[in-house]
Amino acid sequence: MDRHEFSKKTIEILNRIRDQKPLIHHITNFVVMNSTANVTLAIGASPIMAHAHEEVDVISTFSRALNLNIGTISPYWLDSMLIAGKVAGERGIPIILDPVGSGATPLRTEAAKRILSELPVTVIRGNASEILSLFTNENKIRIRGVDSLEKADTVRDGATRLAKELKKIIAITGEVDFITDGERDIEVHNGNPMLAVVTGTGCSATTAISCFCSVEKDPLVASACALGYYGLAGEEAALSACGPGSFQTALYDTLYNMAEETIMEKLKIKPVK
Amino acid sequence: MDRHEFSKKTIEILNRIRDQKPLIHHITNFVVMNSTANVTLAIGASPIMAHAHEEVDVISTFSRALNLNIGTISPYWLDSMLIAGKVAGERGIPIILDPVGSGATPLRTEAAKRILSELPVTVIRGNASEILSLFTNENKIRIRGVDSLEKADTVRDGATRLAKELKKIIAITGEVDFITDGERDIEVHNGNPMLAVVTGTGCSATTAISCFCSVEKDPLVASACALGYYGLAGEEAALSACGPGSFQTALYDTLYNMAEETIMEKLKIKPVK
Amino acid sequence: MDRHEFSKKTIEILNRIRDQKPLIHHITNFVVMNSTANVTLAIGASPIMAHAHEEVDVISTFSRALNLNIGTISPYWLDSMLIAGKVAGERGIPIILDPVGSGATPLRTEAAKRILSELPVTVIRGNASEILSLFTNENKIRIRGVDSLEKADTVRDGATRLAKELKKIIAITGEVDFITDGERDIEVHNGNPMLAVVTGTGCSATTAISCFCSVEKDPLVASACALGYYGLAGEEAALSACGPGSFQTALYDTLYNMAEETIMEKLKIKPVK
Numbered sequence: 001m002d003r004h005e006f007s008k009k010t011i012e013i014l015n016r017i018r019d020q021k022p023l024i025h026h027i028t029n030f031v032v033m034n035s036t037a038n039v040t041l042a043i044g045a046s047p048i049m050a051h052a053h054e055e056v057d058v059i060s061t062f063s064r065a066l067n068l069n070i071g072t073i074s075p076y077w078l079d080s081m082l083i084a085g086k087v088a089g090e091r092g093i094p095i096i097l098d099p100v101g102s103g104a105t106p107l108r109t110e111a112a113k114r115i116l117s118e119l120p121v122t123v124i125r126g127n128a129s130e131i132l133s134l135f136t137n138e139n140k141i142r143i144r145g146v147d148s149l150e151k152a153d154t155v156r157d158g159a160t161r162l163a164k165e166l167k168k169i170i171a172i173t174g175e176v177d178f179i180t181d182g183e184r185d186i187e188v189h190n191g192n193p194m195l196a197v198v199t200g201t202g203c204s205a206t207t208a209i210s211c212f213c214s215v216e217k218d219p220l221v222a223s224a225c226a227l228g229y230y231g232l233a234g235e236e237a238a239l240s241a242c243g244p245g246s247f248q249t250a251l252y253d254t255l256y257n258m259a260e261e262t263i264m265e266k267l268k269i270k271p272v273k
Numbered sequence: 274m275d276r277h278e279f280s281k282k283t284i285e286i287l288n289r290i291r292d293q294k295p296l297i298h299h300i301t302n303f304v305v306m307n308s309t310a311n312v313t314l315a316i317g318a319s320p321i322m323a324h325a326h327e328e329v330d331v332i333s334t335f336s337r338a339l340n341l342n343i344g345t346i347s348p349y350w351l352d353s354m355l356i357a358g359k360v361a362g363e364r365g366i367p368i369i370l371d372p373v374g375s376g377a378t379p380l381r382t383e384a385a386k387r388i389l390s391e392l393p394v395t396v397i398r399g400n401a402s403e404i405l406s407l408f409t410n411e412n413k414i415r416i417r418g419v420d421s422l423e424k425a426d427t428v429r430d431g432a433t434r435l436a437k438e439l440k441k442i443i444a445i446t447g448e449v450d451f452i453t454d455g456e457r458d459i460e461v462h463n464g465n466p467m468l469a470v471v472t473g474t475g476c477s478a479t480t481a482i483s484c485f486c487s488v489e490k491d492p493l494v495a496s497a498c499a500l501g502y503y504g505l506a507g508e509e510a511a512l513s514a515c516g517p518g519s520f521q522t523a524l525y526d527t528l529y530n531m532a533e534e535t536i537m538e539k540l541k542i543k544p545v546k
Numbered sequence: 547m548d549r550h551e552f553s554k555k556t557i558e559i560l561n562r563i564r565d566q567k568p569l570i571h572h573i574t575n576f577v578v579m580n581s582t583a584n585v586t587l588a589i590g591a592s593p594i595m596a597h598a599h600e601e602v603d604v605i606s607t608f609s610r611a612l613n614l615n616i617g618t619i620s621p622y623w624l625d626s627m628l629i630a631g632k633v634a635g636e637r638g639i640p641i642i643l644d645p646v647g648s649g650a651t652p653l654r655t656e657a658a659k660r661i662l663s664e665l666p667v668t669v670i671r672g673n674a675s676e677i678l679s680l681f682t683n684e685n686k687i688r689i690r691g692v693d694s695l696e697k698a699d700t701v702r703d704g705a706t707r708l709a710k711e712l713k714k715i716i717a718i719t720g721e722v723d724f725i726t727d728g729e730r731d732i733e734v735h736n737g738n739p740m741l742a743v744v745t746g747t748g749c750s751a752t753t754a755i756s757c758f759c760s761v762e763k764d765p766l767v768a769s770a771c772a773l774g775y776y777g778l779a780g781e782e783a784a785l786s787a788c789g790p791g792s793f794q795t796a797l798y799d800t801l802y803n804m805a806e807e808t809i810m811e812k813l814k815i816k817p818v819k
Contacts, residue, residue, distance in 0.1 A: 048418035243799025253516025526789025
């Protein structure tokens with residue numbers, strides 16, 4: 001697929017989402033529950049946030065994707081993810097993991113690794129430091145809380161090997177996003193620095209991937225289209241924003257009503273291998 | 274009361290809220306804590322969010338309404354609701370229940386039913402599927418996560434019977450809102466489709482009811498006025514909105530400063546029986 | 547320092563924050579996690595929200611300030627604060643306490659007092675009722691939920707004594723903010739009534755103090771500059787706002803990009819003793 005075909009594919013997936021309104025089950029952190037629910041709605045899908053052990057399995061029986069996010073994780077919530085993920089895996093619905101802060105604390109690194117070892121995760125979306133933490137045992141990851149201090153490109157080789165070994169999609173977001181299944185590599189050149197000044201925009205990018213994967217069976221393509229669309233929404237939102245408050249408002253607006261021509265003209269998704 | 278009288282009543286209740294700044298205790302879900310607190314403030318009341326068993330009873334001794342919402346429910350939080358509700362019931366302050374997702378999972382359906390059986394709930398506000406789940410034992414409720422797939426009008430008869438039997442107000446929100454105490458039925462013809470594209474707007478409608486009930490002793494009238502005012506705020510907000518982000522911003526603004534003339538001209542609350 | 551010097555100091559501290567992007571660990575309430583994270587980012591620092599006992603100590607080993615907020619407190623979260631605070635205290639990083647609702651319920655009053663007795667808190671920021679609850683045993687505190695009914699000036703003498711006794715900074719916010727270390731008293735005459743119509747703006751003021759304290763070793767000066775800057779952002783935001791929704795949006799924008807000239811001209815921080 002070339003850039004033009006990726007743009008057409010993005011529009012096609014968005015139309016499917018808006019037509020089907022797939023239910024996206026989120027087990028996510030307290031900081032972004034509201035904003036990721038709003039991003040889900042703006043994209044056209046339907047969010048449900050639930051974590052109680054008594055119901056996460058039931059919810060996985062009628063959801064179309066399971067979004068797992070380990071920000072503000074605690075043992076109870078990790079168990080919620082494992083319970084829901086087991087059912088999601090049995091049903092073959094995509095599981096999307098956002099390893100927020102993996103590498104920053106052992107709790108988070110181990111939570112991410114345990115999810116990966118016990119569940120058939122489809123896509124992992126993180127920043128460079130988070131992704132690096134998944135395949136290194138060195139304690140030298142440069143991370144500031146949940147912000148990456150690693151450059152995305154230094155992590156690409158390891159991510160590609162890990163994707164191949166685990167048979168998963170790995171998406172590293174940064175100035176240029178990099179998505180790989182171990183065989184095919186894709187770059188996304190959309191995005192805007194303002195995304196770093198609003199909390200939870202990484203988590204919301206993962207939510208976008210979950211929405212796209214819920215209706216598209218090729219998760220590599222779905223992830224690339226989702227990150228391109230989300231990044232482009234950030235670019236468009238920045239055009240009218242005066243700061244992070246108005247940027248976030250415009251981001252929701254743009255995710256909701258971006259014109260197809262804008263997607264065709266400005267989406268920059270390109271295969272690199 | 275005719276439509277004109279409902280408009281005047283709405284203004285009168287709003288003035289009372291702004292004069293008294295009643296404290297509205299919310300035990301609500303993680304997704305909407307921030308937005309329902311902001312709606313409470315925009316309407317003119319004062320929110321307190323608290324769930325710890327060690328303090329929910331104390332808070333019920335000085336609150337003016339108790340807003341219970343079962344989104345993201347877990348057993349601990351259900352107990353919080355029962356503890357607070359017992360005190361609220363003894364003090365005779367209104368208890369308003371939002372059975373988010375009732376019908377979607379047994380945990381939620383049972384939580385809603387247990388609250389109804391143990392607490393003197395004053396008003397129940399839900400979508401058609403949620404309300405249907407409260408009076409049917411069939412497992413055929415069409416619900417997508419927390420979104421109703423039932424048409425409001427097909428649920429009216431059952432809701433009216435349930436309201437009469439339980440001696441409660443039931444409010445079904447949808448394209449047209451329907452509020453009944455089993456004897457009197459009211460329709461509210463305000464609202465805007467954009468409300469469905471922002472998370473927690475149903476929960477916020479329930480918050481509006483809680484604010485109105487805290488200062489008005491007729492909960493049927495309070496609920497109708499609250500839903501009319503909230504729906505009209507949605508209509509007005511949509512006039513200037515470019516999407517769900519700017520819509521939510523405008524919704525808070527409008528709830529805060531809607532002109533009395535707008536209420537008199539555009540509020541569409543009408544008794545149907 | 548005179549008013550002019552405080553303005554210059556504020557600019558200097560802001561530049562340091564934006565240069566260093568210090569990590570601010572928040573253990574805070576569910577209502578404001580998103581908004582305080584956004585305020586942290588808008589000011590130029592980096593937020594991490596974490597509460598699990600398994601990681602709060604680790605996070606305190608690489609954070610630059612610890613922000614503790616007892617809204618929606620429960621015993622588990624209080625323990626999280628004590629665990630994190632112990633490490634923060636050993637490392638000598640500033641601990642900033644927001645005693646939300648102290649005085650309203652025994653759980654909150656005792657939580658605030660226990661934190662103060664067990665941890666080397668640097669700054670306490672609350673409204674007049676909350677601060678009063680920390681040094682009186684009378685059960686006559688006038689508080690409505692989390693809103694103060696006490697006038698700030700009637701609490702000043704007690705706060706000054708308490709600050710001196712505990713060797714802490716106490717900041718009482720209200721129409722005029724009052725900051726004292728028991729020897730030096732400072733008033734901040736910035737702010738806007740709209741701040742009271744958005745939830746969590748008090749909590750966000752505390753977040754501003756945490757950001758400023760993370761890079762400035764005099765916590766009295768840091769607290770005064772933070773409250774001045776935050777209050778002035780509220781003033782500036784109110785100029786363009788149509789209500790609480792657009793006010794909050796503008797508040798984030800202004801915290802992010804207030805011009806230095808605005809700070810030099812409009813910041814009103816003055817020592818009173």
